[in-house]
Ligand SMILES: Nc1ncnc2c1ncn2[C@@H]1O[C@H](COP(=O)(O)OP(=O)(O)O)[C@@H](O)[C@H]1O
């Protein structure tokens with residue numbers, strides 16, 4: 001559905017994108033993950049035809065964004081990073097304007113449907129300037145959905161929302177995946193693991209990793225970590241005990257009888273640890289695996 | 305064309321909820337009423353010629369105020385991103401903005417028809433010059449508004465847009481003075497280029513196609529340049 005190859009973008013002397021290539025299949029929700037300044041917004045602006053690339057090609061639904069910009073734009077819904085709203089218009093008036101601009105037929109019905117989808121129908125006659133941040137974001141989404149586009153491009157769609165609203169928006173996006181192709185960008189990790197079918201990690205204008213959220217996690221998980229909380233144990237003795245066990249790579253003393261034990265990938269040393277601890281007559285208060293969070297993976301990726 | 309009208313329509317709606325538009329329209333009509341009354345009182349002549357002549361100077365400031373918001377505010381608010389990624393051509397955006405401001409201006413002129421109407425009651429005016437005078441006002445206004453659209457495309461700041469507009473219009477207004485410096489044959493060219501040299505005939509009752517073509521050319525050139533400015537902004 002979307003094909004990006006060797007995309008570069010210069011702002012003056014500054015190179016914001018360096019040879020970015022990727023494909024997005026129909027029905028995918030692609031997460032574009034990267035810290036601020038990584039080049040997410042730049043990529044999306046090129047995809048939507050807002051600005052041309054310095055070099056490289058982008059096709060959306062078979063149309064080239066530079067030579068067939070209007071055809072591409074007809075098939076896109078776009079929610080820019082700063083939600084583009086006219087404060088002096090009402091919610092309904094704004095959607096009506098966008099529907100006309102997009103040449104939507106059966107305007108009234110489509111507007112009602114879009115308002116229903118993002119749950120803003122009860123605010124139809126409210127002036128946009130008076131809307132809360134959450135409602136503005138929803139209205140931005142409604143505008144992007146209005147014409148039922150094949151491809152949706154959402155730049156940081158949950159930024160500035162409260163946790164409940166974030167969950168709502170994520171559900172909404174997941175619900176869209178059946179008949180839309182979605183690209184969303186975020187610099188917040190939980191977002192991608194909860195919404196996306198595939199993730200691209202971008203840093204300093206380059207794609208540094210790609211895969212399903214699970215695969216990415218597994219790929220970076222070089223080891224299994226186990227958290228152990230003991231009672232009545234002598235600190236150094238416990239440490240030595242763990243180090244003496246087979247298959248244990250490292251021991252982290254967290255203080256107050258807590259340890260993090262690292263063992264080889266694909267092994268689970270919990271039974272051995274439990275037995276050894278009980279044999280010494282110490283209390284075992286807690287014993288659980290520590291999954292390396294995407295957050296840590298991300299830190300790893302972008303600090304490399 | 306449909307897109308152009310959609311954009312013009314939104315612009316007109318925005319004017320009608322904007323205090324600036326009301327204040328400017330009211331001031332325009334109040335000043336016009338003042339000129340009208342004074343001129344009528346002293347000259348006792350049933351004509352709009354001098355009133356309209358005075359209003360051209362007022363228009364020089366009014367037009368950039370009406371247009372200052374048009375593209376500058378879209379760029380400041382980021383809504384330009386919406387327009388430039390919608391299936392709409394850049395020139396349709398610019399033309400829509402221009403038509404929006406022209407409509408408001410035409411409404412102001414429409415309300416001011418009250419003054420010639422008064423003349424037909426108190427006197428027996430010659431209708432021809434009044435009609436051509438209003439045609440001239442519409443063309444001159446259109447030219448000034450298009451120049452305002454152009455300066456509005458150059459900045460995100462409405463005040464900067466208005467000031468640039470006034471400066472550009474005054475320069476084009478006075479460009480005929482250059483002719484006095486250079487002398488013939490260039491003076492004729494500068495004379496023709498000046499905004500100020502093309503409305504007196506209208507007010508006297510003459511519609512000269514050269515004047516009409518002049519104003520339409522200014523409009524076309526200004527809107528073309530505004531479109532180009534919008535396009536090059538994409539490249540930044
Ligand atoms: N219009 C611009 N002019 C100059 N530099 C820009 C412009 N837009 C973005 N940049 C720079 O390009 C880099 C990528 O920006 P952006 O794509 O907005 O990143 P992200 O959306 O991932 O935070 C940043 O370093 C930013 O400062």
Ligand SMILES: [Mg+2]
Pocket residue numbers: 037040041042081155
């Ligand atoms: Mg961004």
